[in-house]
Amino acid sequence: MTEHKLKPADRVEITVLVDNYTDVLMNTSSTPVDRRLPYNPDRHILAEHGLSCLVKVFSRKKEHAILLDAGLSAECLPRNACQMRISLAGIEAVVLSHGHYDHTGALDCVVSGAGRQIPLIAHPDAFLPRRRNVPGKGIFNQRFPDAVALKRAGADIRMRSGPSTLAAGHLLVTGEVERKTSFEKGVTGAEIERDGKWVADLLRDDQALVMSVKDKGLVVLSGCAHAGIINTVEYAKKITGTDHVHAVLGGFHLSGKVYEQVVPPTIEAMTQINPQYIVPMHCTGWSTINRFMTAMTGKCILNTLGTTYVF
Structure with missing residues (x-):
């Protein structure tokens, strides 16, 4: 496989x-890298079951801004950005980690609000119909992004299944992640409509962002890591040709009883990777986050909405 050498960021x-x-009282930094949102009762922000992160990459005197995902609802992301006094008008592109509804809710708003055509990087599968088919519980259709509506709103949709770079070569989108571990097996009951037929959904559209920080190593940011967070980090190492991982952040999709057997080997593998910082978010689950904090004391940071991590 061709290595994608990232330009190191400052x-x-x-x-x-x-x-x-969210926890408005957790407003003081606990590590050298987290910058908590100052307490302000007049500018409260809202949590929801979703994820969206603004990524800024600095190199010399240049700054690049990329948005990963857009949360669950159409309201939460624009409201929070407004309350935090953050403008999304200057972002260079939006990257969709995958096509699930809790990462696409405010896409229309973000794209139309840019006031210009804006690149939207996604895997082709992100725009296919999806559902959960759970024996004994029924079939649950899932909302999926409408490519036609997004193009009408101003999105320049760029469908890619392999690795690609943004931010003048300082940020890598992994594309499809290789599945290597024996314990990371995806989502039970997930189905996708392909060529008019419902088939097992292997979540091939799951992808992550990777940056390289000068003299520190890789920073890996996942949306849900349906491919497995260990698979994701190991794949990031492989395609960048870089072994040292400085930080791993994002959703790890380890919440709930169905993933209880996956948590121990995941934590064990992550301790072997040994990042300086790990920040589980979103779908990782409260119990799993606590187990990470116990196993990786001093490295695992409890996230709260509005926090900025500086590497």
């Missing part, structure tokens, strides 16, 4: 605009 900042958890 600094990377990741601001959490949408996440499942």
Whole structure:
């Protein structure tokens, strides 16, 4: 496989605009890298079951801004950005980690609000119909992004299944992630409509962002890591040719009873990767986050909505 050499950044900042958890009293930094949102009762922000992160990459005197995902609802992301005094008008592109509804809710708003045509990077599968088919519980159709409506709103949709770079070569979109581990097996009951037939959904559209920080190593940001967070990090190492991982952030999709057997080997593998910082978010689950914090004391940071991480 061709390696994609990332240009090292001087600094990377990741601001959490949408996440499942908020705590307005957790407003002081606990580590050298987290910048908590100052307490202000007149500018409260809202949590929801979704994820959206603003990524800024700094190199010399240049700054690049990329948005990963757009939360669950059409309201939460624009409201939070407004309350945090953050403008999304200057972003260079939007990257869709995958096509699930809790990452696409405010896409129309973001695209139309840019006032110009804006690149939207996504895997082709992100725009296909999806559902959950759980024996004994029924079939649950899932909302999926409308490519036609997004183009009408101003999106320049760029469908890619392989790795690609943004931000003048400082940011890598992984594309499809190789599945190597024996314990990361995706989502039970997930189905996708392909060529008019419902088939098992392997979530091939799941992808992550990767940055390289000068003298520190890789920063990996996942949406849900349906491909497995260990698979994702190992794939990021492989395609960049870089072994050292400085930080891993994002949703790890380890919440709920069905993933209980996946958590121990995931934590064990992550301790072997040994990032300096790990920030589980969104669908990782409260119980799993606590287990990460116990196993990786001093490295695992409890995220709260509005936090900016500076690497």
